[in-house]
Amino acid sequence: MRNAIEVKDLRKRYDKGVEALKGVTLTVGEGDFFALLGPNGAGKTTLIGILTGLVYKTGGSAAIFGHDVTDDSSRAKTYIGLVPQEFNFNIFEKVEDIIITQAGYYGIPRSEALKRVEPILKDLGLWEKRHEPSQKLSGGMKRRLMIARALIHHPKLLILDEPTAGVDVELRRQMWTFLRKINAEGTTIVLTTHYLEEAEQLARNVAIINKGEILVNEPMQGFLERHENKKLEDIYISLIEGEHNDKQL
Amino acid sequence: MTTSKMWTAYVTMMRKELVRIFRIWAQTILPPVVTTSLYFVVFGKFIGSQLAPIHGLQYIQFIVPGLIMMSVITSSYMNTVSNFYFAKFMRNIDEMLVSPMPDWLVIAGFISGGVMRGLIVGFFVLVVSLFFTHLAIFNIFVLLAALVMTSVLFSLAGLINGVFAKGFDGISIVPTFVLTPLTYLGGIFYSISQFPEFWQKVSLFNPIRYMVNAFRYGFLGISDVPVWVCFAVLTGFIAVFAGIILWLFQRGMGVKN
Numbered sequence: 434m435r436n437a438i439e440v441k442d443l444r445k446r447y448d449k450g451v452e453a454l455k456g457v458t459l460t461v462g463e464g465d466f467f468a469l470l471g472p473n474g475a476g477k478t479t480l481i482g483i484l485t486g487l488v489y490k491t492g493g494s495a496a497i498f499g500h501d502v503t504d505d506s507s508r509a510k511t512y513i514g515l516v517p518q519e520f521n522f523n524i525f526e527k528v529e530d531i532i533i534t535q536a537g538y539y540g541i542p543r544s545e546a547l548k549r550v551e552p553i554l555k556d557l558g559l560w561e562k563r564h565e566p567s568q569k570l571s572g573g574m575k576r577r578l579m580i581a582r583a584l585i586h587h588p589k590l591l592i593l594d595e596p597t598a599g600v601d602v603e604l605r606r607q608m609w610t611f612l613r614k615i616n617a618e619g620t621t622i623v624l625t626t627h628y629l630e631e632a633e634q635l636a637r638n639v640a641i642i643n644k645g646e647i648l649v650n651e652p653m654q655g656f657l658e659r660h661e662n663k664k665l666e667d668i669y670i671s672l673i674e675g676e677h678n679d680k681q682l
Numbered sequence: 683m684t685t686s687k688m689w690t691a692y693v694t695m696m697r698k699e700l701v702r703i704f705r706i707w708a709q710t711i712l713p714p715v716v717t718t719s720l721y722f723v724v725f726g727k728f729i730g731s732q733l734a735p736i737h738g739l740q741y742i743q744f745i746v747p748g749l750i751m752m753s754v755i756t757s758s759y760m761n762t763v764s765n766f767y768f769a770k771f772m773r774n775i776d777e778m779l780v781s782p783m784p785d786w787l788v789i790a791g792f793i794s795g796g797v798m799r800g801l802i803v804g805f806f807v808l809v810v811s812l813f814f815t816h817l818a819i820f821n822i823f824v825l826l827a828a829l830v831m832t833s834v835l836f837s838l839a840g841l842i843n844g845v846f847a848k849g850f851d852g853i854s855i856v857p858t859f860v861l862t863p864l865t866y867l868g869g870i871f872y873s874i875s876q877f878p879e880f881w882q883k884v885s886l887f888n889p890i891r892y893m894v895n896a897f898r899y900g901f902l903g904i905s906d907v908p909v910w911v912c913f914a915v916l917t918g919f920i921a922v923f924a925g926i927i928l929w930l931f932q933r934g935m936g937v938k939n
Contacts, residue, residue, distance in 0.1 A: 487779055519773060521773035537690055538778055538783055
C-alpha cells in the first residue's frame with residue numbers, strides 16, 4: 434500500500450525567526466483515518482500549509498502519494514482536498530457556484546461539475562440551499578460547504594483542519610457519519626481537531642505534535658491500550674503538560 | 683495539469699469574473715461611464731465648443747479617444763487590484779493556490795479579468811461618446827492593439843499593487859496619487875505639442891502619453907509620437923511588469939508564508 438503522506442525531517446522557520454516545525458517525520462497510509470492533534474501553535478496548520486502548497490518549507494521533504502510537494506506540486510495538489518480552519522469562500526457567491534468554480538480550477542468542465550455537485554450537496558444536506566448566497570448559510574452549513582468544495586474533484590486525500598469547530602453536537606455526529614462513509618469508500622482522511630473525543634471515535638492512527646515536534650505517532654488503539662485505556666483527552670493533557678514541565682526544568 | 687484542464691481552469695476564472703462584473707455592474711461599469719459622460723458634456727460640449735481646433739479636429743473629437751483610454755486604464759487597474767486584494771483579505775485566493783493551477787495561469791486569470799472589465803467599460807464609454815460626436819476609425823488594428831495592450835499593462839500594474847497592499851488604503855494610494863496625475867498629464871485633454879519645450883521633454887517619461895497617442899492614432903490618424911515608439915514602450919512595460927508579477931507569485935509574496 435502506498436503512503437498518502439510521507440514527511441521526512443520537515444522544517445519551517447518563519448521570517449520572524451519562529452521555528453514552527455523542527456524536523457517532523459511521519460507517514461499516513463493510503464485509506465487511513467489519521468488524527469493530527471496538538472495545542473494551538475503546535476505546528477499543525479503549518480504542516481497542512483506545506484502539504485497543500487500554502488506555506489514554503491525551509492527544510493526536509495514532503496510528498497503526497499509519492500509526488501513531492503515542491504518539485505511536483507501540481508501533481509501532488511490534484512490528490513488533495515482541503516477544508517481549512519477559517520471560512521474562506523466568497524460570501525457573495527452562491528453555494529453551487531463556489532463548488533463548481535473550485536471544480537473548474539482542477540480542470541473539471543462545468544458540465545461534469547454540475548453532475549458531481551448534486552450527490553455531494555445532498556449528502557451534506559445543502560442541496561436545498563444551492564442557489565443561496567453563501568453568506569446566508571448558518572455556521573454549520575458553511576462548514577459543510579467547505580467540505581463539499583474540497584470533495585468536488587474527488588480527492589484521494591482529504592485534509593480537515595478543525596472542521597467541527599463551533600458546530601453543535603448533532604451536526605458534529607452527522608459529519609462524523611459522513612466522514613466515516615467517505616473514508617470507507619477509500620478517501621484517506623487527515624483530521625486536526627481540539628475535540629479529542631472526535632479523534633478517538635474516528636481515527637485509526639494518531640500523531641500528537643507540540644512546539645513543532647512529534648511526540649506520538651502510532652495506532653490509536655495501541656496508544657490508548659498503552660495508557661491503560663484512559664480517555665484520549667486525559668492522556669493528551671498529561672503528555673502536553675509533561676512536555677511543558679520538562680521544558681521548564 | 684494537461685493543456686485541456688488548464689484551458690478549463692482559465693475559462694472558469696474568466697466566467698467567474700464576467701459574472702462578478704455584471705452582478706455588481708453599478709460598481710464596475712456604471713461609475714466610469716457616468717464620469718466620462720460628464721467629461722463629454724462639460725469639456726467636450728460646453729468648453730470644447732469655444733476652443734480652437736486641434737490638428738484640424740473639433741476639441742471633443744480630439745479628447746474622446748483619450749477619455750475612452752482613461753476609463754479603460756482605471757477600470758483594468760482597479761479590477762485587478764481590488765479583486766486580488768479582496769481575495770487575499772478573505773483568503774479565497776487559497777481556492778486557487780491549493781489547486782494544481784500553475785502560477786502563470788492564476789496570473790493570466792486575474793489579468794484577463796482586468797482586461798475584460800476594461801474592454802466592457804471602454805465599449806460603453808465609446809457608445810456614449812457617439813451621442814456627442816462622430817468618430818471615424820483610421821486604423822482598427824492599431825486601435826485594438828493599443829486598447830488591449832494598455833489594458834493588459836494596467837491589469838498587471840494593479841495586480842502588483844494588490845500583492846503589496848496590506849490594507850484598504852494600499853489599494854487606493856497608487857490610483858489616487860500616481861495613476862490619476864499620470865493620466866491627466868498624459869495628453870488626454872491636449873496635444874503635447876501645445877506645451878513649452880521643457881514640459882514636452884518631461885512628458886516623454888509619462889508612459890500613459892504613449893498609450894493615449896497610439897489609441898488616438900487608431901481613431902484619428904494623428905499622434906504626438908511615432909506609433910511604433912508607442913508600441914515599443916507598451917511592449918517593454920508589459921514584459922517588465924509580467925516578469926515582476928511572476929517573480930512575486932513564485933515567491934508567494936503577500937499570499938504564502
